[in-house]
Amino acid sequence: MSAILKVENLEASYGELRVLRGINFEVERGGVTTLLGANGAGKSTTLRALCGMIQRSGKIMFDDRDVSRMPTEDIVRIGVAHIPEGRGTFSTLTTEENLHLGAMARPNKKDEIESDIRKCFEFFPRLQERRNQQAGTLSGGEQQMLAIARALMLRPKLMLLDEPSFGLAPLVTRQIFDILADLNKETGTSMLVVEQNASLALELADHAYLIETGSIVMSGEADAIREDESVRASYLGY
Amino acid sequence: MVGAKGQTPVISIQGVTVKFGGIVALDSVEFDILDGEILGLIGPNGAGKTTLFNCLSRLYTPTSGNIAFMGESILGQPAHRIAGLGIGRTFQNVASFANLSVRDNVRIGAHSDTRSNPLFDALWLPSVRREERKIDEVTADLIGWLGLEDVAELPVGGLPFGTQKRVELARALASHPKLLLLDEPACGLNHDEVSELGTLIKRIRDERGVTVLLVEHHMSLVMSVSDRVVVLNFGEKIAEGTPDEVQKNPEVVAAYLGDGH
Amino acid sequence: MTQTVHTNAQAPSASVPPYQPAPAPQAKLLSLGNIVSLLVLALLIAIPIFSEGFFVFQMTQMLVYATAVLGLNLLTGINGQFSLGHSAFYAIGAYTCAILVELGGVNYMLTIPIAGVVAFVFGFLFAFPALRLEGIYLALATFALAVATPQLLKLNAISDWTGGVQGIVMFQETFDVPVPFGLPMDPGTWTFYLTLFVFAVVYVLALALVRSRTGRAMMAIRDNPIAARSMGISLPYYKATAFGVSALVTGIAGALNAIVIKFVAPDSFTFIFAVLILVGMVIGGVGWLQGCLIGGLAMLYFPNIAEVFDDIVLWVANIGGFADALPSGNEMQQQFIRLSGVIYGVILVLIIYLAPSGAGGLLRAIAGRIKRLLS
C-alpha cells in the first residue's frame, strides 16, 4: 500500500520552546496509524504541525503533494479533517450548523450537503435528536460524535484524531472507537489517531509510533507493540 | 497503608465533590496525605486530578466535602492565603514570571513568608531592609541548592523548559512550605530528565522535610518515588495503596489498558 | 544547555556536596545606570544656569509631564493594567492644589503632597470596580472616566469650589508663584527647581517601590496573575494599590501643572490629554520607568510635531533644490499644523510596528550591543 501521508524530519516549536525534534512517519492509504506517548511528549503538537496550526519545518507530503508550507485552510480544502483535542465544537451554534460548517471547504452544492447531513444523522441518530440544540449543551460523547460527523462532512481522505477518548466514560470511549473502526472499514478513510489509552488505540490501528519528548523512539505493527513488555512498562510501570 | 499508623495527616481530603453544571468532576473523593510522605495521584485524562489539584490550591471550591490542612479547613481561605498556610505548588506547563530574573522569581516565592507595606517599601525603611535580607538569604540558598547560579540574573522567559521547571520548584520552596503540590512535573521531559526529577523530588522530601503530593501521568516516575499512590478515574477514587498494590489492582489495570486486559 | 542544566539534579541525594550560598549581588553604586542618572540630573540642574525664560518654562512642563508618564507606567508597565483615563487623576491633583491655594489659603508647596493623597484615594476607590475588569474592559471604563471628567468638573453644584467652566486662576494677587525664603531667583527658575525636586523625589521613591517586595508582587501579577496568587499575593490588594500609587504620582503631576500654569480649567483635562500621557509612556517605553523623561519630552514636543515636520521638509527641499516648488513657508506650515493629528497617528503606528518597546527598548538594545562589542 502507498502512503497517503509521509512526514520527514518534522520540527515544531511554541515560541522559544522546541517541541518536535525532527520526526519521521507515514500513514498508509486506507489504514489507521496511531501515535502513542506520555503527556507533553508532542503528540498533539504533531497533529497541529501537520495542519499548519503552529510554526513548523520539515517535509509533509499528503496525497503526493507537498503541504509543508500550506496554510491550515488550504490543507483542509484538499481533504484533511482534523478533530482537535477537546473536540473543537462551535459551542453556541446548533448541531446542524456545526455539520454545515464541516462542509464549508466543499463546493456549495446544497443538495449534496443536505444529503450528507442526512447520512450523518442516520449514522448518529443521537445527533438528529439534538439537531437544533446548541452544541455546547451536548454530552461529551455526543460532542465527540458531532466532531466525527463534522469531519465526515468534508468527505476527507485523511482524518486526524486528537485524543478521541478525552474525558469519556469507558463505555462511551469503546463506542467511539467502534464507530471509528466501522468508518475506516466502510469508507476507507485513512486515519491518524493520537491517544493516551494505548490499548484501545492499538486495537484500532494497524501501525503505531511511540513518541517521547518530541522524538519517535519506536515504531512497528500495532499487534507487535501491543505485546511488547517494554511499552507496557512505560504505560503502567510494570 | 505503609507507615501510616500513628502519623498525622498533613492534609485530609474529606468527601470532596465538584460539579460543573451537570457534570460531576469529582465524586466524594477521600484520602489523607501523611507527614513526610510522597503521595502519587494518578488517573487517566479527565479523571479529575487537575480539578482536585485546583481545589487544594483554592482556585476551585468543592460543591461539598472538606479539605483540612493541619487539622483546619482551608475552604474559608482565599486562594492567595494558601501559600501562607504552608502549601506550595508548581504548574503543569510552567507559570513563571517571564520578564523577571530567576532571582526575582524565587524572591517572589518568599512573598507569603514575609511582610511589608507599600509605604515603607517606597521609603526603604530599616525594617524593609531587614526583610529583604531575609528574602535574599532564602533565595540565594535555594538558587545554590538547585544549581541555578549561572542563570540567576537572566529573565526566566528565555531559559530552557527544564530550567524553568527548576526555577518553579525553587520559587515554591522559598516560602518554606509544609506541603508541596506538583502538577505533572514530568510533562515535556525526556527519559533522563524524568529520572533526575525523581531524584530531586526525593531530595526535596529528605533534605527539606517537605511533604509532597505528586500528580502525574508518568507511571514509572510515580511508581518509583511515591510511598503511596491514589488512583482516580471518572472523578472517583478507585484505588489507594503502595505502588505494588496499586499496580496489581485489577480496576486500575482496566482503567489504563481498557477491559481487554 | 539542557545537559549542563541537569547535572546538578543528578547529584546523588545521599552525599550532597556542601555549598556556599552565593551572596545576592549588591546593587553597585557606580553602575552604568546610576552614572547616567546622575549625569542627567546634573544636566537638568544646569538648565536655568545656561538658559532662561521660555526654555526653562518648557523644561518645567517636561518634568511635570514626565511625572505623569511615570505614574501611568507604574500602573501599565509594572502592574499590567490599562488606563485611558489618567487625565482624571491629573485633574484631581490640579484642582486639589488650586482649590486649597485659592480658597483654603494653603501654602502651594504643601498642596503637592496633599494632592497626591487625594488622588491616591480616588484612584484606590476607582480601582475597586476596576479590579474585576481586564484588558480592553478596563480601557473602556477608564475611557468613559476620561470623557466624563470635564463635564463633572463643570457641575454647577460644585462650581463654588471649581469655578465651573471658568476654572480657577491661581496666585491672583501677584500673578506669579511666590518664591520662598527670599531666594534670589525669578519665579520661573524657582518653579523649575521645585518641579525638579518633586520629580526627583517621586522618581527615587517609585524606583525603590518597584525594587521592593511590593513592586515584585505587582510585576508578578503583570506576568502571571494565577501564579502570583498561588505565591500568596493578593490580587485585589496589589492591583488597587498599584492603581492608587499610579493616581498619586499622576495627581502630584497635576498639582505641579497647576502651579506651573497658574490656572486650572475643565477643558485642559480631556480624553485627548489622557491619550497624550499614554503616548508619552509608549514612546518612553512601557515598563521602563527611566523612560519617563523621554516620554515627557515627547508629550512636550508632540503637539508641535507639525512644525518639526515642516522644518524637515524645508531642509530636504533646500538640499534637493526643489524649495521653489513648495507652497510658501508660512502656508505650508499651516497645512502641516492642520495635519498634525495625522502625523502623530502615523508615528504612533510606526512605533508599535518598529519599536514596540519604545525608546527604552531601543536604548537597551543599543546598550546591549555596545556591551557585547566591549567584551
Added chain:
Amino acid sequence: MELFLQQVVSGISTGAIYACMALSVVMIYQAIHHLNFAQGEMAMFSTYIAWQMMAWGFAWWIAFPVTIIVSFMGGFAIERVVFKPIQNAPVLSHIVVFIALFSIFNSLAGFIWDFTIKSVASPFGEGPFMGSTLLGKHQAGMIAVTILMLVMLWAFFQFTRVGLAMRAAAVNPESARLVGIRVETMTALGWGMASAIGAVAGILIAPVVFLEPNMMLSILLYGFAGAVLGGLTSPLGAVIGGFLVGIVENLAGTYLGGIGAELKLSIALALIIIVLVVKPEGLFGRKIVQRV
C-alpha cells in the same frame, strides 16, 4: 405618568442614535474581541464623504449607498493594512493603534473639511412624525432604519454561508480554520461591516447633532454604554441597550433636574462601570466563562 411616558418616547428617539452606534460597536467586537476606540471617528469620516457627495450635487439616495460601500471597503482595508501585522501583539498595542486611528481620522477630517459645523439634511424630512409632538420624522426614520439593519444582519448571519462562517470564526477561530474557513478574511469582513454600519449611524446622526470632526466622541461613549448594557455579544441586545441608554438619560434629565442634564456623560460612565462590574455579559449577552 404622562410626563414619564413622554420622556420614555423621547428617550427612544435619542436612543436610536445610540442604538445605531452600539450596533456598529458590537459588530467589531464580534469580529476582533476588541473595542475600537476609533469607531466614532471612522463613522464621522464616512458622514463627511456622504456630505461631500451631496455638496457636489449627488442625490441622497446615491450618496448614501456609495458612502456605505466606500466605508465597507475602507474598514476592510484598515484591517488588512493596519491590524493584520499586529494581530498577535498585546492588547496595549491594539489600544495605541486605535488611538492613532482616532487621531488620524479626526485630523484628516479637519484638514479636508475644516472644523466649521455643517448641517446635513434629513432624508426623512423635518417636522413631527404623524402629528406627534414627541417623535420627529427623522427620529422615526432612524428607528426604522436601525430596526431594518438589525433584521438584515440577523438574516445575513442566520441564512447565508458567509454569515455562518463569520459566526463560526467568532465562536472558535481555531476550529473555524480546521473546517477551511479563512478566519482572517472573516475578521476583515467584520471590520468592513462594522464600518459600513458606522457610516449609516453617522449619516443618520448628523442631522441631529450637526456635522463636525468632534461630533462622535460622546456619541461613541453612549454607543459603548448601550453595547455593554445590552451585551457585547448580542446585536439585538446592543440595539435595545442603546434605546435604554437614551431613555435613562432622558429620565435623569427630567427627574434629577439641572444635575441630570449636566451629568449626561457621567450617566454613561456610571452605566458602563456598573454593568461591567455587576453583569459583565450585559442584559442579553452570552456569559463569558472564565477558565482557570
